[in-house]
Amino acid sequence: MNFLKLNSIIKTVFLLFLVGLFKPVFSQDLTLVNNIDGRYKISLNGHWQILIDPYENGFYDYRLKESDNGYFKNAKPKTKQELIEYDFVKSDYLNVPGDWNSQREKLELYEGTVWYQKSFDYSVKKDKRLFLYFGACNYYSIVYINGKKLGEHEGGFTPFCFEVTGKVNEKENNIVVKVDNKRRADGVPTVNTDWYNYGGITRDVYLAETSENFIQDYKLNLEKGDFKAIHVSIKLNKEEVKNLKLSIPELKINQQIETKKNGEVSFTIESKPILWSPENPKLYDVYLINETDTLKDRIGFKTIETKGQDILLNGKSVFLKGISIHEEIPQREGRANGIEDAKLLLSWAKELGCNYVRLAHYPHNEAMLRMADELGLMVWSEIPVYWTIHYGDPKVLVKAKDQLNAMITQNINRASIIIWSMANETPVSEDRNNFIKSLCSYTRSLDNTRLLSAALEISHKDNNTNILDDVLGEYLDVLGCNEYLGWYEGKPEDALTKSWNTIYNKPMVISEFGAGALYGFHGDKDERFTEEYQENVYINQLKMLDKIPFLRGMSPWILADFKSPRRQLHGIQDGWNRKGLLSDKGLKKKAWFTLKKYYQIKK
Template sequence: MKPIKSLIILLFISSFTTLFSQEKEFADLLQNIDSREKVSLNGLWDIIIDPLENGYYNHRLQPMDNGYFKNAKMQSPSDLIEYDFDTSYQIMVPGDWNTQMEKLYYYEGTVWYKKDFDYTAKTNELVYLYFEAVNYEAIVYLNGERIGAHTGGYTPFQFEVTDKLKEGNNFVVVKVDNKRKRENVPTVNQDWWNYGGITRSVHLISTPKTHISDYSIQLAKGSTNNIEGWVTVENSTDDDNVEISIPELRKNVKSVIKNGRANFSIKAKPTLWEPKNPKLYEVTIKTGADKLTDAIGFRTVSTQGSKILLNGKEIFLKGISIHEEAPFKTGRVTSKEECRILLQWAKELGCNYIRLAHYPHSETMVREAEKMGFMIWSEIPVYWTILFDNMDTYANAKNQLTEMISRDKNRAAILMWSVANETPEGEARLSFLSNLANEARKLDNTRLITAALDTQSEGEGGKMIEDPLGEAVDVIGINHYCGWYVDEPQKCSSVKWASAYDKPMIMSEVGGGALYGLHGNKNERWTEEYQADVYKTNIEMMRNIKFLSGLSPWILMDFRSSRRPLKRIQEDFNRKGLISEQGMKKQAFYILRDYYLKENN
């Protein structure tokens, strides 16, 4: 890249970061919604499939003011209304449309959702319409009036709708569009299914007019006896108090609100959260009008050379990567039970760590993993070849990063925020991702920053990690498929690794594919024997990497991907899972489990 072009890229991303730094610290999002009074809007929703977006644009391709969002009804026999939600298809929310309707299996485009609900007003309350996730672009209307929009398929968003609700019957309409676009995050090319729809739960959440909107409660960086944080209170008055209580630690402090925020510090010696003892404390936050209770763990995480330290002690991350693909029925995970099945399989495998790929998974998944003692790598879908020199793409990525950290910043289980997966080297990419890493540190300086890299140089000594992005992260993730995409399995055990960085390295992806039940010689691709041999030889390779601090092989369970059309083998599934989509364990599952059983921590 020419120096002047490189300078332009650096300047535009730098100026863009400065512009965003003037905004709020976190996304405007209620924290800990399970501690709130809420009404579920889950269940059957009416839908209209609209590939030409006739419900939004007129024949001149201009947005209409009387589109499908009006939910219009005939008032006389001569009325011309060419849609009717009440006689249309219905599908379940939460859920994806691809696996609920055969005709929508490959569909990418617009689907309109409509839900009727009743509302009874209460005095001195605010009401929020809260979506846990919609993939990918959502425009939301309440009683025919547009109330807002959101871009990004894996993070929550909300709208305050108190003054827009009516006593009695109301309806909400959502225009959902999952079309892949070159400028999106992720971009048009991805190796997982582009599930469309309202894929996570929808709620009406009620709060007092003056209410706790957000908070951060964790150990101060580097400390094991100082719990610090802040609480923001909407519609507060200066000099009001916020009270933070941790009964089990016999701690109760009050802090004064200034400009909507109260900062606090608590001297305490909590039992530290760790995989073998995932201790969570009941924490209560109170104001004069509001009260929230959360379960929060306390731990420290840091690095020392090539080691990852949890609570000051070296720990080896025995992990597995997981997609948000539902076991048995496939499609998007939609329930706590499905989360627990996936996590229980990881527990049977001997894992103490999970990589939630390649996007933020549901809050339910994160909380359940925390309870079960899993350390977590959480990431945003900056994946492959997104437009690193596009300002809107950067804004989108930064927003998804902010929303991910905002929602999960109080979860002790999350050790690492990941800013990217398998991105090609270049000046624009380095500036883009370095700025994201810096933004993550501004939002949360208590966790480690990582990214999964797949660029290693070849030399006589073997593989050399020298991707310049290694300078910007705390932990280097490496995706390497020896025996599958490169070399033959028997060559993997002798591969040598070196690094230009004195930093921990996690083998964030490694593995190969197999169709469950297909058997043969270990040199026959797609057989369980071939996959098992890939794992055996790669484990030998990893035993010889002195700076290896963990691994999260690809992947726990087979998952749908439209990049995988091979009939009688893939059938639209990536077959690198250790378990089939129907829950059957392949031979490689036991190879990895035996390796983990020999690791003590």
């Protein structure tokens, strides 16, 4: 056997072995409070006092060891002589949820540690368990309550929680959170991205109450090809129960359930629900009830699969008319969060004529998925495995899997999601191939009812032919592809002579194409950054894409201009990626109308 090939096999086996040794760092599993909207919860949103700590003096002592007496103590001097060199009460504050960059000018480009502090009272209930839930903190967080460490979490776009039963008092409880948004070479994402590194507690914070043995997780779905039976899986937190009930009133389902000893149960109910689709986004009120809990959700039922080069929604071929979206509100210049922000962004997509959105390049907040359910927008949801990830590091693979698990667990019942995406624009290598293949296998083990995709690499037979032959295509259901002909490559008119081939009998979605334009900057269609140039790119791109026989969708880049420190062209970019069809004020550029007209006639 060739020595290099043998060495490669040994390296792969060793990587897989190491991955089994590393576990995510969590004090509690996310699924302990899945469907936070359906729980009884107390909001901790609002003003949090902060301390800006670029040297991390509140965490390390002068020997750079973790201090036993850091800022998490929220200490107060007991005498006039006692030396304590911080005071949350006298410090500034930030709004939660929210990023610090857009709230304080001095923090606009800050990357480092900010300490957050919040005090609260709570009426302790003996028969309830209590969890402290964070929708997301970017990027690495350590959480303390009443001076004691609860745990830590890594990942800027996934929810996490800690059980605080027995750790909370009736009066004067104190939460302190160390949030650090420094970019990390071994992070997911890594140091090199093309979006703004908003730091802070960027999503909602809640205290959530549950019963002692509560409904931990559940999934209701149709099996592929079967529209007459709902498959149900339920997991309780502890032991079996004999009086669990599933109720879907509109379908006249009232099912008494007895779980197994491990608290789990799976079964199928004969029913023929109205199928969820963009034309009719039907949702049903679903109730899970035990002795002490009633957990409500709104769930739609659909199937999504592929057949040859077609994508089938509810058994019928569908073309994905989409747009890519960042979790950012342009008018506010900050991280988006909550139902009103979701409604604004997704209503723009609907106005454009979309039936589908690509939520890039990380898991978006839960409100975006619930609003997509309501509005009838199919969704591509992805994790930030992006560009220069350390693909050969088994600990990084664990971090990526942890984010996949959190994204899928939180959104498993969202009808809108049709695609889980593994990665975006990843350079081809053996380590990268093994890394993403592992993510594909892991995702299928968590959810086999959606499609898998990733934005893959293109090869070129000659100047006039793009070939989609990335080895990862073998492991995906839908071939994603980013291409910027007319912007990073060639001229807009070159699209008219470009042809496309693939080695796979699978559907392709152009996950990105586009060009930059400054709103209000007009000129010749050959002049970069004019609205006319962007419009010309779209006109020629759409003509090219119409000729690709295996194309089944597109999500051009991007809905709205978004902040990015990479973009430095003075007077044009000024720290903004200008590829939006909407400006940084939400104003429509000429290319908006080009794409909207195309979607109006596209079948």
